Amino acid sequence: MQVFYTSPWVPPExxxxxxxxxxxxxxxxxxxxxxxxxxxGVCAFANSxxxxxxxxxxxxxVFSTHCDQLRRAFDAVAGIASERRFLFxxxxxxxxxxxxxxxxxxxxxxGRFLVKLEGRAPSxxxxxxTANQYGRARRRFLEAAxxxxxxxxxxxxxxxxxxxxxxxxxxxESNKGAVPVAxxxxxxxxxxxxxxxxxxxxxxxxxxxxxxxxxxxLWYAAEVPPMPSAETGLxxxxxxxxxxxxxxxxxxxxxxxxxxxxxNTRLYSWLxxxxxxxxxxxxxxxxxxxxxxxxxxxxxxxxxxxxxxxxLEANQTASELPRQSGRIEAFLESLRGQSA
Amino acid sequence: xxxxxxxxxLGEWEQRYEQLHRAGLREPSYGGRxxxxxxxxxxxxxxxxxxxxxxxxxxxxxxxxxxxxRLAQARAQGEKLVGxxxxxxxxxxxxxxxxxxxxxxxxxxxxTPCLMECSDGLLRQAEKLGLDASFCPVxxxxxxFQNAEHFPRPDLLVCSTGAVCxxxxxxxxxLEKMGFPIEWWEMPRRRPPEPDEAGRxxxxxxxxxxxxxxxxxxxxxxxxxxxxxxxxxxxxxxxxTAGIRQANKIRRTLAALRRTVYGAPAAPLPAxxxxxxxxxxxxxCSDREEALRVLxxxxxxxxxxLEQREYVVAEGAARVFxxxxxxxxxxxxxxxxWGGRICGSDYMFTHALDLIPExxxxxxxxxxxxxxxxxxxxxxxxxxxxxxECRACRAEAVVVSRIPGASHCAWEGDIIRRVVREExxxxxxxxxxxxxxxxxxxxxxxxxxxxxETARSKR
Numbered sequence: 001m002q003v004f005y006t007s008p009w010v011p012p013e014x015x016x017x018x019x020x021x022x023x024x025x026x027x028x029x030x031x032x033x034x035x036x037x038x039x040x041g042v043c044a045f046a047n048s049x050x051x052x053x054x055x056x057x058x059x060x061x062v063f064s065t066h067c068d069q070l071r072r073a074f075d076a077v078a079g080i081a082s083e084r085r086f087l088f089x090x091x092x093x094x095x096x097x098x099x100x101x102x103x104x105x106x107x108x109x110x111g112r113f114l115v116k117l118e119g120r121a122p123s124x125x126x127x128x129x130t131a132n133q134y135g136r137a138r139r140r141f142l143e144a145a146x147x148x149x150x151x152x153x154x155x156x157x158x159x160x161x162x163x164x165x166x167x168x169x170x171x172x173e174s175n176k177g178a179v180p181v182a183x184x185x186x187x188x189x190x191x192x193x194x195x196x197x198x199x200x201x202x203x204x205x206x207x208x209x210x211x212x213x214x215x216x217x218l219w220y221a222a223e224v225p226p227m228p229s230a231e232t233g234l235x236x237x238x239x240x241x242x243x244x245x246x247x248x249x250x251x252x253x254x255x256x257x258x259x260x261x262x263x264n265t266r267l268y269s270w271l272x273x274x275x276x277x278x279x280x281x282x283x284x285x286x287x288x289x290x291x292x293x294x295x296x297x298x299x300x301x302x303x304x305x306x307x308x309x310x311x312l313e314a315n316q317t318a319s320e321l322p323r324q325s326g327r328i329e330a331f332l333e334s335l336r337g338q339s340a
Numbered sequence: 341x342x343x344x345x346x347x348x349x350l351g352e353w354e355q356r357y358e359q360l361h362r363a364g365l366r367e368p369s370y371g372g373r374x375x376x377x378x379x380x381x382x383x384x385x386x387x388x389x390x391x392x393x394x395x396x397x398x399x400x401x402x403x404x405x406x407x408x409x410r411l412a413q414a415r416a417q418g419e420k421l422v423g424x425x426x427x428x429x430x431x432x433x434x435x436x437x438x439x440x441x442x443x444x445x446x447x448x449x450x451x452t453p454c455l456m457e458c459s460d461g462l463l464r465q466a467e468k469l470g471l472d473a474s475f476c477p478v479x480x481x482x483x484x485f486q487n488a489e490h491f492p493r494p495d496l497l498v499c500s501t502g503a504v505c506x507x508x509x510x511x512x513x514x515l516e517k518m519g520f521p522i523e524w525w526e527m528p529r530r531r532p533p534e535p536d537e538a539g540r541x542x543x544x545x546x547x548x549x550x551x552x553x554x555x556x557x558x559x560x561x562x563x564x565x566x567x568x569x570x571x572x573x574x575x576x577x578x579x580x581t582a583g584i585r586q587a588n589k590i591r592r593t594l595a596a597l598r599r600t601v602y603g604a605p606a607a608p609l610p611a612x613x614x615x616x617x618x619x620x621x622x623x624x625c626s627d628r629e630e631a632l633r634v635l636x637x638x639x640x641x642x643x644x645x646l647e648q649r650e651y652v653v654a655e656g657a658a659r660v661f662x663x664x665x666x667x668x669x670x671x672x673x674x675x676x677x678w679g680g681r682i683c684g685s686d687y688m689f690t691h692a693l694d695l696i697p698e699x700x701x702x703x704x705x706x707x708x709x710x711x712x713x714x715x716x717x718x719x720x721x722x723x724x725x726x727x728x729e730c731r732a733c734r735a736e737a738v739v740v741s742r743i744p745g746a747s748h749c750a751w752e753g754d755i756i757r758r759v760v761r762e763e764x765x766x767x768x769x770x771x772x773x774x775x776x777x778x779x780x781x782x783x784x785x786x787x788x789x790x791x792x793e794t795a796r797s798k799r
Contacts, residue, residue, distance in 0.1 A: 040772075041750035065529045068506035072751035075719040092501040092509070093526045098558040102528055105551045109534065262501040262509065262524040263516055292475060292747055296510035299470030300517045 001117055004028070004056070006049055007064035008161065008217030009256050010088050011248050014107060016164065017130040018119030020060075024161025025189070026213045028052065032191040035317075043069035043290035044314060045187050050076055057081040060117055062110070066090045066260045069290060086113050092262045094253040100246075103253055107245035124242035131243045131251075135220035137166040142218050143232045146278060147171040150183070150206035151196040154214065158190060161213055178205035179335045180279055184271065184301070185286030185294050185312075186259075187212040192314055195324070199284065202329040203336065207278040210271060211286055212258075219255030233277070259293045268304055275305055282308045282335045284328070289313060308335060345650045347390040347610055347673070350375055356393055365395055368630065370406040374398065377405045384457040388778075390673050392613050392652060396637040403634050404616055405455075407444070407626050408491050414442050414626070415492045420570050423494030424623065425512055426504050427527070429692030430710040432623040434564055437583025438571040444626045446497075447508070449490060450478040454668050454775040462487075463775070469514060476507045476746040477667050477775050482515050496570050497522045498563055503529035503716040506747040523566055525559040527710065528552045530717035542712040543694035546721055557707035564703070580702035586628060588695050593635045594621050595693065600642045602683045602733050606651035608642045611682040612672040615665065618685065621692040652676075658795040659683035661735040661766075663726060663756060667743055668777040671784065675739075678785060679792045684733035686726055690714050719752045723759035730764055736795035738768035739788070767794045 003015045004023045012022035025031055031052050046069035053061045054077065063074040065087065074087040089106050091099040115121055122130070141157055148156075152169035159165050181204045183196070188211040199206055210216050226235030240247065257270035275283075283301055287294035295311070302309045310331040315324050348356060353374045357365075374391070377383040383405060391397055415421055422443040424431040435443035453463050454477075465483035467473075484490040499512045501524045516522045533539030533549040540553045568575045597617060601609045609617075617638055624631035645651065653676050661684040666672060675682070691712040697705040714722040730738060738760050742749040753770040760768050769791045771784060 041745065041747065043747075043750065065503060068504070068509070068747045069750060071503065071529055072719060072748060075755055076751055078718070078720055087529065087531070089503075089529050089531075091526050091528070093524055096526065096559065096562065098555045098562075099526050101551070101558075102526065102555045112534070112536070260506075260509070262499075262513065263522070264513055290747075290750060292507040292510045292745075295474060296470060296507075296514055300514065303517070 001060060003060040003062060003114070003117070004052070005062040005064075006070060007066050007088070007090060008213050009066065009090055009252050009258065010062055010064055010110070011107070011131075011134075011252055012161065012164070013131045013134040014110060014127070014245070014248060015114060015119075016134070017122035017127045018111065018114040020114055020117060020119045021163070023059075023163070024158065024213055025049065025052065026187055027158040027162035027190055029190055030055065031189045041290050043067070044288040045189070045291070046070045046073040048189070049073060053077045053085065054080060057084070060084040060086065062086045062088055064088045064090050066092075066258065067291070067293065084117065086110060090260075091253075092260055094256060094261065100249055100253060103249035104246045107249055111245060124244055127248075128240040128243035131221070131248065132239050134164070136237055137164070138218040138220045139234060139237050140166055140168060142215065142234055144168045145215050146207065150200065150209060151193060154188065154193055154196055154209055157209075157214060157218070161217070175205060178203055179281055179332050180205050180207040181282045181284055181332070181335070182206070182208035182210055182271070182275060182278075182280045183214070183284045183286055184208075184210040185212070186288055186291050188214065188286060194321070195286070195312070195328075198325050198328050199332070202325070202332045204328070204332045208274050208280060210274075216257055216270065219251065221251055259297060271305070275307070280307065281338070282310065282331065284310045284312050284331070286312050286314065343393055345608070345645055345652045346393055347652055347676075348393045349390055350378065350386050353391060353393070353398070357398070360395055360398075367402070368399065370410060371399065371402050374401055381405065381456075382459050383455045384459060385455045385669065388670055389612065390610075392610050394641045396634075396641040397609070397613050399637055400613060400616055400634050403625055403627075403630060404619075407448075411442065411444060411626050412492050420496070421492055421494045422567065422570065423491075423497040425497065425499035425522075426508055427500040427710060428689040428713065429622045430560070430706055431498055431563060433583055433587045433696065433706060434560065434575060434580065435567055436586070436624065436628045437579045438567060438573065438575055441567065441571050442626050443623050444491065444494075445623050446481045446485065446491060446494070447478055449481040449484040450476070450667070451669070452484065452490060453477060453480050457776060460490075469518070471511060471514060474745055475511060476505070476743055478508055479511050482511055482518065485515055485520055486518060493520075496566060498525060498566065499523070500525055500527040500710075502527040505715070507745055523563070525563055526555060527559075527713075527716050528555055530711050530713075530721070540708060542708045543697065544690065544712045544725065546712055546717065548708075548711045552711060553704070553707050556710050557703050560703055560706055560710070577702055580706070581698075584696045584698060584702055584705060588698065590624065590628070590632050590635060591621060591693060591695055593632060593639060594618065597635060597639045597642060598693075600639065600646060604642075604646050604651070606655040606657065607653035607676075607681045608645035608651055609638065610652050610672070611662075611676055612669060613638070614682060615669070615672055615685070615687065618687055618693070622689050653681045657681040658792040659734060659736045660792075660795075661685065661726065661730045661733065661738045662687075662741065663738065664688055664741040664743060664749070666741050666773045667775045668773050671741075671773050671777055674781070674785065675788060678789050679796075680737070680788065683735050684729045686714060686722065686729070688715055690725065715748060719755040720759065722752070723756040726756060727760055727763045730760065730766060735766060736798065737791050738766055739791065740768065740770045742770055742772040744772055744774050767791055767798075
């Protein structure tokens with residue numbers, strides 16, 4: 001059975017280890033740009049997930065509380081295939097034992113849910129083996145991040161979230177004249193990948209994809225203490241011999257760097273090192289209509305990194321594409337002007 | 341001096357105040373003419389409101405409108421101030437259990453643009469902080485912290501996070517980046533226990549798994565340690581138990597007031613004063629003992645009027661259950677002008693109205709109370725409580741009031757109205773009320789009047 005998940009912090013290895021098929025929703029070709037309901041303030045992404053869940057009554061969908069709108073969207077689908085709907089309570093804090101226990105208990109509860117879907121509970125060794133496969137794959141993607149073209153990279157990571165496939169894109173051709181920018185923000189579903197093409201065709205180069213299921217979502221068990229390799233800057237992978245939900249919870253919470261966390265300082269630390277090392281000259285802040293969490297970060301991002309920030313709203317219709325393109329072109333033009 | 345109960349303007353309150361004063365009105369230290377709040381504090385909205393004409397209502401308004409001054413006085417006297425955000429009712433019970441500590445909700449600044457008719461400039465200032473009109477009016481809080489012209493800077497700031505509104509969470513996060521450190525505590529999204537899980541009954545009749553209760557209990561214990569450190573003395577079980585008992589006194593008085601007013605054949609007190617009275621439950625308007633006296637006075641007035649069959653809203657008004665607080669207080673007046681009355685409410689803090697269990701260890705009791713917050717669980721839970729209360733208070737219509745930009749409002753209105761319709765058949769509408777609703781009055785009026793007519797036609 002396919003189990004669609006809506007946050008990269010719900011570890012797909014747990015689903016896979018139960019013998020079910022985890023499907024990161026960002027790759028779904030019918031997760032799209034539905035018109036928003038009349039009620040103002042609805043998050044476009046949460047709305048898409050609701051419509052998706054309604055269409056896929058035969059599949060399981062794991063919602064997550066990392067976004068209030070997605071949490072409430074779960075209430076909107078209650079009663080429709082409810083035995084295949086699950087709301088995962090992702091804690092917003094990570095510093096306390098209470099948060100760790102909450103995360104662990106949610107993973108255990110998710111496990112029971114998966115068993116009810118005809119999954120089978122994995123042994124600690126089997127869970128470790130699956131977690132190792134995912135961890136190694138994530139590390140490979142991280143190694144490749146600085147060298148590969150943005151669109152192909154987004155596709156490859158989304159495919160990995162979809163079916164676990166690890167196909168690394170070929171390194172990008174050198175384009176020294178292009179302006180290095182970071183794409184930071186919320187979910188970037190398949191239907192919106194064109195934004196990467198628009199940025200690159202306007203003379204930009206996305207050297208950091210920090211959208212929800214992009215590079216930020218690639219965590220793995222690292223050697224402790226971490227001794228980053230000189231070549232990649234990444235600490236070596238540490239294979240797990242056994243793994244429990246508690247281990248997965250610890251790993252997820254240790255690596256989570258997201259906007260919903262309180263405080264969201266880890267997101268900023270994560271960005272800081274990469275923006276510097278990749279010489280980013282501007283940030284494109286990607287957000288969906290109705291997403292308060294990301295919209296509110298525009299000014300703090302400017303203040304924290306001293307970089308120009310372009311607020312880019314996910315377009316809902318094709319007719320909005322020219323406006324979006326125009327904004328990107330103007331932004332890149334202004335960045336090029338700064339360097340001249 | 342007794343007068344027939346009615347709603348009067350600010351100007352009429354001047355004469356009424358003179359009469360009461362001549363008749364020997366005794367007021368607390370924060371008392372005085374209502375008009376001074378316009379002159380001294382620029383609470384311009386008062387000019388467009390109509391108030392109950394009783395001394396009990398005068399005391400309520402003066403209590404509400406002097407909160408910032410009273411907080412400043414407390415600070416000057418060496419008391420510690422705790423800014424508690426989002427949980428609406430739980431952390432203040434803990435803070436007031438310690439002598440010399442006062443808790444208040446900086447979130448309350450969301451009403452400042454309404455009260456000051458935007459002359460405060462807070463919403464404009466919030467926009468400069470990157471918090472534009474797509475966010476809830478609680479963004480005024482961030483600006484109020486920045487300009488320090490409203491409430492004193494708290495000695496400690498705590499904020500619940502997790503199952504909270506994204507707009508609030510984002511605004512609070514902005515606040516922290518502005519240099520106001522926040523202690524965050526985790527609030528899980530409440531769910532019912534699964535068949536194989538141990539569950540705990542919550543105030544209000546819902547239940548939650550033990551693992552969630554334990555999470556909140558641990559987090560509140562951590563908050564308690566912070567409060568202890570601030571106060572310089574331990575917040576032990578005895579102090580908490582006494583604090584819970586005091587909070588419950590207020591909750592019992594408020595429950596009696598709500599029963600009296602909402603259950604009466606016609607309203608002995610207006611909707612606006614009742615909204616303000618309910619708000620006292622969440623942090624006692626920064627003075628727990630005085631909040632009890634204010635509510636006791638209102639209850640006595642309501643009982644006397646009921647006994648004498650004196651009402652401020654005539655019999656026959658359509659009985660409305662109101663969901664969510666309004667950003668513009670004037671709308672509560674208008675509901676009554678257009679032929680409605682409030683017979684029940686869910687202003688987003690029903691957990692601050694329910695009694696805190698006194699037969700449990702205090703932190704356990706507070707954790708269960710916090711988890712019964714209508715905003716941390718499923719909207720369906722909230723809708724079912726609304727249905728039960730609509731039945732109990734014989735509601736004829738339901739209004740779901742939207743708060744502009746609030747993330748919970750995007751989804752909950754449809755769900756609540758659907759459940760209400762399916763289970764009771766009551767007519768309902770959803771209205772968005774901005775901080776100053778004057779330009780929208782024709783639309784608001786026609787929608788509300790249509791609802792009230794529909795409700796009356798079903799009699």
